[in-house]
Amino acid sequence: MEFTTRPVVMGINGMVTSSHYLATEIGHHALKRGGNVVDAAVSMWFALTLTKPDLVGIAGEVPILLYLSDEEAVLAINGSGPAPKAATVEWFRNNDYPLIPEDGFAPAVVPGAFDAWLMILDLYGTFSLTECLKPSIEIASGGYPIQSTMVRSIAASQERFKTEWPSTASVYLPEGRAPHIGQVMKNPDWARTFREMVEIERVERRSGRSAAINACRDYFYRGPIAERIIGFMNNFRCRDVYGKENTGLMALEDFDKYQARIEKPINSNYRGLDVYKCGPWTQGPLQLELYNLLEGFDLKVMGHNSVDYIHTWTECAKLAFADREHYYGDPDFADVPLEMLLSKEYADERRVLVDPNEASMLLRPGKADPIELEPTTIKGGIEGDTVHCEVVDPMGNMISATPSGGWIRTSPLVPGLGFCMGTRGQQFNLNDGHPNCLEPGKKPRITLTPSLVLKDGKPYMVYGTPGGDGQDQWTSQFFLNYVEFDMDIQLALDKPTVTTNHFTGSFWPKMVRPGELRVEPTIPDPVISGLREKGHKVVVDNPWSHGRCLAVRYDPHTGVKYGGASPRTGDGYVIGW
Numbered sequence: 141m142e143f144t145t146r147p148v149v150m151g152i153n154g155m156v157t158s159s160h161y162l163a164t165e166i167g168h169h170a171l172k173r174g175g176n177v178v179d180a181a182v183s184m185w186f187a188l189t190l191t192k193p194d195l196v197g198i199a200g201e202v203p204i205l206l207y208l209s210d211e212e213a214v215l216a217i218n219g220s221g222p223a224p225k226a227a228t229v230e231w232f233r234n235n236d237y238p239l240i241p242e243d244g245f246a247p248a249v250v251p252g253a254f255d256a257w258l259m260i261l262d263l264y265g266t267f268s269l270t271e272c273l274k275p276s277i278e279i280a281s282g283g284y285p286i287q288s289t290m291v292r293s294i295a296a297s298q299e300r301f302k303t304e305w306p307s308t309a310s311v312y313l314p315e316g317r318a319p320h321i322g323q324v325m326k327n328p329d330w331a332r333t334f335r336e337m338v339e340i341e342r343v344e345r346r347s348g349r350s351a352a353i354n355a356c357r358d359y360f361y362r363g364p365i366a367e368r369i370i371g372f373m374n375n376f377r378c379r380d381v382y383g384k385e386n387t388g389l390m391a392l393e394d395f396d397k398y399q400a401r402i403e404k405p406i407n408s409n410y411r412g413l414d415v416y417k418c419g420p421w422t423q424g425p426l427q428l429e430l431y432n433l434l435e436g437f438d439l440k441v442m443g444h445n446s447v448d449y450i451h452t453w454t455e456c457a458k459l460a461f462a463d464r465e466h467y468y469g470d471p472d473f474a475d476v477p478l479e480m481l482l483s484k485e486y487a488d489e490r491r492v493l494v495d496p497n498e499a500s501m502l503l504r505p506g507k508a509d510p511i512e513l514e515p516t517t518i519k520g521g522i523e524g525d526t527v528h529c530e531v532v533d534p535m536g537n538m539i540s541a542t543p544s545g546g547w548i549r550t551s552p553l554v555p556g557l558g559f560c561m562g563t564r565g566q567q568f569n570l571n572d573g574h575p576n577c578l579e580p581g582k583k584p585r586i587t588l589t590p591s592l593v594l595k596d597g598k599p600y601m602v603y604g605t606p607g608g609d610g611q612d613q614w615t616s617q618f619f620l621n622y623v624e625f626d627m628d629i630q631l632a633l634d635k636p637t638v639t640t641n642h643f644t645g646s647f648w649p650k651m652v653r654p655g656e657l658r659v660e661p662t663i664p665d666p667v668i669s670g671l672r673e674k675g676h677k678v679v680v681d682n683p684w685s686h687g688r689c690l691a692v693r694y695d696p697h698t699g700v701k702y703g704g705a706s707p708r709t710g711d712g713y714v715i716g717w
Contacts (some may be wrong), residue, residue, distance in 0.1 A: 167180040193559075195526055200545025203220065218401050228580060249584065474575035528688070684707065686708065
């Protein structure tokens with residue numbers, strides 16, 4: 141039996157996992173108090189926005205996949221926010237922006253996550269919002285010891301906090317400098333903001349649970365919180381990566397019109413397993429394209445992480461990413477040919493492009509001319525990431541969510557609120573006619589991409605990871621480890637992975653690195669040499685640097701849940717009983 145960094149956690153009741161152990165514990169307690177899958181997930185999200193503010197915030201976005209056992213249905217929740225009415229290609233061109241910047245107010249979109257979580261709490265949860273908020277309010281007011289990853293993030297931005305963003309410095313530089321590992325961090329403005337919301341829910345509860353939750357949604361999007369956000373953005377000139385100082389493009393009207401929504405997920409079958417993803421407003425469909433391509437190869441015969449296996453996986457991933465770059469965008473604005481892209485026949489046509497002996501240096505979208513990629517010379521971008529959380533409750537309901545945005549490193553805290561705006565608009569491009577080109581009211585194509593799996597119509601697995609463009613890459617390798625190579629959950633998460641960057645990056649500065657294949661260093665040297673012989677431009681990354689994948693496997697016949705959390709960065713944890 142191979143060594144694993146952690147044991148597989150098993151339980152017959154509930155199982156929760158998230159990117160921070162405090163949030164996981166809060167989700168666990170929600171289930172033990174009688175809450176369901178939604179109650180636990182909402183509680184964990186609030187906790188993650190406090191314990192991981194460099195990776196996720198209240199004003200961010202979220203795609204959610206939810207399986208309801210009573211209805212035997214999978215739902216996709218679109219918690220992505222649109223660009224404001226004033227955000228146009230012309231505005232950026234007139235202000236001499238070659239790309240939408242990664243920071244400041246110009247890339248802000250309407251916060252989507254808050255409405256999405258409250259919507260499903262109202263429709264499918266059993267807790268009040270107050271019950272979900274209480275543990276996080278206690279964390280915000282009483283404090284929590286911070287981990288090394290957050291210390292490094294704050295240290296990297298402390299000069300900006302000191303000189304430009306006093307509202308952020310007041311919270312995250314409590315002694316005028318970056319905190320140390322284990323220092324107790326508090327956010328009293330955050331606690332005050334959500335105590336106000338608790339009071340609103342208490343007052344409105346006489347009209348019923350649903351009315352009380354919706355009153356809190358209105359307080360955020362059509363009341364004092366929206367007014368304070370817009371007032372700050374209209375009066376504070378925020379410098380961005382280009383050195384330009386701008387006030388915000390957002391208006392109260394943009395907030396007022398927003399509503400998250402429930403959609404039909406997309407899915408494809410891989411060797412008897414139905415894998416569900418959110419639509420092409422995320423990059424999720426590319427994982428289904430990838431599985432369709434790989435289904436035509438005998439991966440077991442190639443051997444796990446062999447030269448042939450990694451080469452085949454990489455060349456198929458390049459084809460899937462090429463389609464993402466060419467076709468994906470907000471389907472309310474772009475005609476995305478999903479039926480074609482996800483068909484088995486299309487995969488058969490595309491699979492023949494995989495040369496077993498040579499790495500392709502072209503970007504080859506389907507039904508279109510190949511593109512010769514030019515590497516970008518600009519480097520950089522603010523280092524950051526995302527979070528992920530999952531729940532399987534005692535009733536067999538499952539949720540997989542990848543919340544992100546609202547990062548403290550890219551936008552200043554709104555004074556008095558304790559959180560900042562997001563900058564997800566940087567994932568639009570400014571190319572006229574492209575499916576992901578910026579338009580007012582349009583949602584950017586985001587990298588966030590949870591996964592949910594059924595087998596024979598029954599719940600089977602949830603999985604996901606932070607990691608931008610790497611998310612579907614690392615999670616697909618985990619899934620194949622489990623399905624093709626018969627590893628247990630934790631071993632499948634522990635195994636080293638690879639990452640291709642053979643496409644235009646989703647985040648500023650939209651880096652292009654043709655042929656680049658990044659590998660974790662425990663990939664054997666002979667395999668690395670063999671990949672280079674096939675033409676891959678292999679870069680050996682730091683140990684344990686590829687994502688922070690989480691997964692829960694559920695056996696509906698026995699009721700046993702099997703959970704695992706990648707040890708990468710050390711903060712993610714799984715708890716079950």
